[in-house]
Structure formats: structure tokens, C-alpha cells
Amino acid sequence: MPAGKDPTRQGASTMTREERDDVVRARQGVRHAGVTFGPPQRRRSVAASWHDFAARYGWRAYAVPVLLVVTIAALLSSNEVRKHVITRSAPHQKAGPPVASASFTLKNDAAAGRINDSVLKAAALPAGPVYTVKGAGTFHVLKGTSPVVGKGHLYRYSIEVENGIKDVDLTQYANLVVTTLSDPRSWSGHGVALKRVDSGPIDFRVSLTTSMTVRNLCGYDIKVETSCYAPAGGVTPVNRVVFNLARWVRGSAAYVGDLATYRIYMINHEDGHAMGHQHAHQCLPGGLAPVMMQQTFGLRSASTGKICEANPWPYPAASAGAPGAEQPDTAANNEFGLGD
Structure with missing residues (x-):
């Protein structure tokens, strides 16, 4: 198909309604997968992208970064606690002191x-x-x-x-x-x-x-x-x-x-x-x-x-x-x- 032609705009004699609906759903699926369809689009700014994301997901869009920060903080805190426990318990984990042997070869100098x-x-x-x-x-x-x-x-x-x-x-x-x-x-x-x-x-x-x-x-x-x-x-x-x-x-x-x-x-x-x-x-x-x-x-x-x-x-x-x-x-x- 020549570039720029939109099959959904073809006459009813060439495409049924069901076929047109299939094309629309296919384009939507590709777009949601992160792939553009048709001529290259100008890259949108981060702010604009965030605006679209927030508009689509509402309050959940703001909850995600908060949860991410909380998760990272919890992991760091857990690691610090683990280090603290290891440091406190280390003296008890060391091997005991050497002990004099009860069996040895005796030496007689006389x-x-x-x-x-x-x-x-x-x-x-x-x-x-x-x-x-x-x-x-x-x-x-x-x-x-x-x-x-x-x-x-x-x-x-x-x-x-x-x-x-x-x-x-x-x-x-x-x-x-x-x-x-x-x-x-x-x-x-x-x-x-x-x-x-x-x-x-x-x-x-x-x-x-x-x-x-x-x-x-x-x-x-x-x-x-x-x-x-x-x-x-x-x-x-x-x-x-x-x-x-x-x-x-x-x-x-x-x-x-x-x-x-x-x-x-x-x-x-x-x-x-x-x-x-x-x-x-x-x-x-x-x-x-x-x-x-x-x-x-x-x-x-x-x-x-x-x-x-x-x-x-x-x-x-x-x-x-x-x-x-x-x-x-x-x-x-x-x-x-x-x-x-």
C-alpha cells in the first residue's frame, strides 16, 4: 500500500466495517507497544509524556514513584540492620581461643x-x-x-x-x-x-x-x-x-x-x-x-x-x-x- 494512504478511509465498497475496526485495533495495539505508525512523529517532551501518563492513570501515576522511593529506603534500611547485626554478633562467631593439648611427646633433659x-x-x-x-x-x-x-x-x-x-x-x-x-x-x-x-x-x-x-x-x-x-x-x-x-x-x-x-x-x-x-x-x-x-x-x-x-x-x-x-x-x- 502506498505511503500515507489510510485504509480506514477507503470506500465502503472496498472495506467492510468489521475490517475497518480490525485495522483501528491493530494500530492501537502497536501504539501501546511503543511503536509509532505512519510518518515519524516529533519527540514529545518529558513533561508532556508525564502529562499524558497522569491523565491516563490518575492518582495511581503519582503513587508509583512514592512506592519506588519507599521500597528503596526499606531495602537500604534492611541492609543497614543486617550489617549492624553482623557487627554486634561477630565477637560471638569467632573461633574459641587455642587450648593446651592434653597429649604431647614429653621431653626429658635429665x-x-x-x-x-x-x-x-x-x-x-x-x-x-x-x-x-x-x-x-x-x-x-x-x-x-x-x-x-x-x-x-x-x-x-x-x-x-x-x-x-x-x-x-x-x-x-x-x-x-x-x-x-x-x-x-x-x-x-x-x-x-x-x-x-x-x-x-x-x-x-x-x-x-x-x-x-x-x-x-x-x-x-x-x-x-x-x-x-x-x-x-x-x-x-x-x-x-x-x-x-x-x-x-x-x-x-x-x-x-x-x-x-x-x-x-x-x-x-x-x-x-x-x-x-x-x-x-x-x-x-x-x-x-x-x-x-x-x-x-x-x-x-x-x-x-x-x-x-x-x-x-x-x-x-x-x-x-x-x-x-x-x-x-x-x-x-x-x-x-x-x-x-
Whole structure:
């Protein structure tokens, strides 16, 4: 058909009404699809197009952009909430701290388990003030109680001193035992409860003891001054934590110059035994010695041979792996045999 001719204007003799209606509907369909029909039309302005759109759809034309803005804002807000939730929860999603292994190859620096002179020297009692060497072999309870600290199985303990001990501030001694065991870095902060008593049922007695009496309670196979835990039924009728007065007054080479901290170590280590803990023989991740290591004898890790850093607390602040992997003592992992 020649350009510009409109079939709807042809005579009735050439096109029926139905055919004309079909042509009109076809043109309308093409126009609604965005395609112009016939000669090119001048492009209309955006304002004019919007006017036509608004005229056709009324209030719905204005609702569309509003809904679009609201939708975008909601998506952005949702994304920000998601970021906030991830940021807040991230610390809880991190992997836990490394933990000291309970299984490792032990290192023995003392050939055939023999103890050499250098090891004896490292574990020897440092020089210092005089102390009572031999007491009466009997004990008396220091009066005083404390509130329950911690949560978990309750241990009731008394604080005692051997009769005959002289020149020791017993009030300071008792206060240090209580404040140490009440500290959240000690055992009471992690699954057990403790209470000082001076009468009634008692789970263990914390006793300041002279060297000669310590030898009766703890033995003297290793010829150095030691402290120990003596369970009931052997050489003592009661569970007794035995603090060697010689160490209380002089300390050890591992804590030379810091007697107060060494005393905290004594309290946590020996009372740890009273609560069922065994010795530990390797450094915590990061290098601290576990409190159940025999730090009086030495600080060498049985697994690596490296020297751990002295540490008086079962759960030192921000330390991974505490309180450390515990194992039964053997000739190969004894800190006295390993030495420094």
C-alpha cells in the first residue's frame, strides 16, 4: 500500500466495517507497544509524556514513584540492620581461643631421670631471712570466716598454723589466703565455690608448716624445700594443704624479687590439688606457665623445652588455654627433672 494512504478511509465498497475496526485495533495495539505508525512523529517532551501518563492513570501515576522511593529506603534500611547485626554478633562467631593439648611427646633433659647439680641449684631455697625450722608438729585454727565466693561445688576450708612458728604476721597470712582464693582469676571464678570457716565440717585445712614437719607430711625424696597437699588417710587424718614456711619466707628462684606473687602461686597451686587438680607440664598458648606446673622447681615446658613465664593464677587475664592440660606425673615430665 502506498505511503500515507489510510485504509480506514477507503470506500465502503472496498472495506467492510468489521475490517475497518480490525485495522483501528491493530494500530492501537502497536501504539501501546511503543511503536509509532505512519510518518515519524516529533519527540514529545518529558513533561508532556508525564502529562499524558497522569491523565491516563490518575492518582495511581503519582503513587508509583512514592512506592519506588519507599521500597528503596526499606531495602537500604534492611541492609543497614543486617550489617549492624553482623557487627554486634561477630565477637560471638569467632573461633574459641587455642587450648593446651592434653597429649604431647614429653621431653626429658635429665638423662635416665638423674638429677644433676645445676637442677639442684635452680630448685634450692633462695637466701633471705631466718625462719622457724622445726615446730611442735601440731596445728591451731586461726579464727575467721568469709562469705561464699564463686558458684559450683562448695569447698569449706580452714586456715591453720603450726604451733611454734615465730616472727610471721599471721593476720597477713590468713588475709592473703582468703583474698587469693576469692579472686576471679583463682579457682572460685570458674566452676567451684569456696568458703573460709573456723568450725564445723571442713573439706581441707590450709596450714603454714615448718620444714621438718613438711618432711613428715610431704616426704623428702628430693632434697629441697617443698610444699604439698597431703590427703586424709595417710600421714594425716584430715585433708591438709601444707605450705612450707621456708618457701613462704624465702620464695623461689622462679619468682626471685617478688615474694608476694610467689605466695599467691603457692596458695593457688596447693589448693588446686585439694580441689582435685593434677600437675600441668607445658606452657599455656602465649607462653605463661600454668599454675599447676611445679614452678618452684622450674619453668621448662615438657613438650617443647622452652621456658614458660612465671604465673601465679589458674586463669590469668586474657590468657588462652587456662588452666592448662593436666597429666599424671612421670619421670619424663617432672619439672624438677627438667630443670631450667
